[in-house]
Amino acid sequence: MEDVYLSLGSNIGNREAFLQQAIEALGSDPRIMIEKQASLYETSPVGGVKQRAFVNTAVKIGTTYEPLALLKVIHEIESGLHRTRSIHWGPRTVDIDIIFFGSEHIQEPGLSVPHPEAFNRLFVLIPIQELIDEQFPDAHKIEMAISILEKEDQSIKKISPANDFYTEITSNVTKVLAAIGDDPSRKGLIETPDRVARMYANIFDSIGLEDFQDYKLFDSPESDDSKTVMVKGIPFYSMCEHHMMPFWGKVSVAYVPDNGKIIGLSKIPRLVDFVSHKLSLQEKITDDVLVQMERILHPKGVAVIVDARHMCIEMRGVKKTGTVTRTTKFTGIFQQNDELRSEFLNSIQVGQI
Ligand SMILES: Nc1ncnc2c1ncn2[C@@H]1O[C@H](COP(=O)(O)OP(=O)(O)OP(=O)(O)O)[C@@H](O)[C@H]1O
Ligand SMILES: Nc1nc2c(c(=O)[nH]1)N=C(CO)CN2
Structure with missing residues (x-):
């Protein structure tokens, strides 16, 4: 079992919750044991990109993974928490870096340990210092680096x-x-x-996140531009913003591509999860899916149908068990072309939810 020190940071959405979820995900891996977690710190962004303040922390873990295998697990946890890699040193829901891996010095493509930036970053060193004792080989180096960095303009404040x-x-x-x-x-x-x-x-892990980022577009022959792409019956669960009670059901999405641009099909269910993991309303979910599809694809048109049941109708108020509410929204070709719209509408029965 190696002692490994990880630094974690977040500056999008509910920063503390993302960090906590990342730590829980690490801890739930049978080959990782969380030994100690540092305090949370609010820190000014380092690296020149203008962005929101980060919340940073660090953990000491014991692991039987080899370094590259641990990095793979870390990347999976990051992408499970809506992390995308667009701007270098830019905003992120969660970033996990391996700072020290036992006493190893690693220089491999994709992995440098100790982390090459660690000694330039107060947001890494201060939390890590909470986790080490005097016997730690780099304890003195960390202390020296902190005293130099504290004179610079990297601000760091323990969050009460x-x-x-x-x-x-x-x-x-x-x-x-x-x-x-x-x-x-x-x-x-x-x-x-x-x-x-x-x-x-x-x-609620989408609260505070505006746009869905976890997608890739692909090129398809422009001759496919007249063909409708449909993903039907995507299950969703959300919480209504009026009573904080669950509503749940199925979302069906269709779009007609433009300029040969298509999206990976699994990304549409992910988009549905993204828009439903916040306090919302059925109408809003319908709208949010449509707006994101438009923003991402600029297609010839989008159609969204949501069928859902609402606990606030069934368990309180009028108490009508089993009532299904349908909301629909159409843009572009689905608005203009009655036949195309009816074809999509008729293909989805208001069924049992
Ligand atoms: N010690 C390390 N810990 C985590 N990732 C590392 C490490 N060394 C190299 N990397 C590589 O760095 C790549 C970029 O990481 P990431 O997307 O988190 O960059 P960044 O957040 O912009 O910069 P930073 O590495 O400073 O966090 C990762 O794909 C990973 O392979
Ligand atoms: N304060 C702070 N600044 C950063 C951070 C971070 O976690 N905290 N992460 C970065 C990319 O690794 C870039 N800049």
Whole structure:
């Protein structure tokens, strides 16, 4: 088992929640053990790109992975958390760097350890310093580097626990449990606030993110421009912004490409997840899918149909179990061409959800 030190940073969306999810994903790998986590710090962006402040932390892990295999796991976790690589040193939902891997010095294509920028970055060294003891081989070097960097204009501020996503959610859920007349300290509820916090980090992981970025476009022959591409019956789960209760159902999307530009088919379900992982409404989800498809593809037209059931209709208010609501939206050729629109509409039955 090697002792490995990782630096983590986030500056898009719910920064603390992304970091926590990344650490949980690392910890849930059977070959990785989280040994210690540093505090969270809000840090000014380093590297010249004008962008929002980061939240940074670091973890000490034990792992049986070889360095390159660990890097692969890290990349998978990053892309699972909506991370895309567009701007070098630019904004990101989560960035995980390997800073030290035991006492190894690695120079391979795609991996340099110790991380070549580590000693120039206060946002790496201050959290890492919390995790090491005096026996750590580079302890003195880290201390020296920190005292030099502190004279530069890299600002770093420990975030008080009150700002931390998990602390905020757990303490407020505890208050809600008491306010509804239950006893938050009874056996069945003792871990509930913590579970709710972890669930929110997951089901709301698009809050604060504007545009879907996790896609690639491909070229197809322009002769395909007249052909409709349809992905039907994509399941989704979301939470309504009126009651914070679930609504769920199926999204069907069709588009007619323009200029031979098409999108990977698995990216349309990912887009549906992206727009539904926030507080929303069925109409908004319909609109958001359409707007993102337009932005990404500039197609000849887009059609979106959403069929959904709403807990706020079924469990409270009018209490109509099983009611399915359909919303639709069309642009371009789907708006102009009645036949094309009807063909798509008729191909999707309002069925059981
Ligand atoms: N020690 C390391 N930890 C993580 N990635 C590394 C390391 N050394 C080299 N890399 C490589 O760096 C590449 C770019 O990483 P990334 O996309 O995170 O860049 P960046 O965030 O713009 O810069 P930085 O490396 O400073 O975080 C990765 O694909 C990875 O292969
Ligand atoms: N403060 C701060 N600045 C950065 C960070 C980061 O995590 N924190 N990551 C970068 C790319 O690795 C570039 N700049």
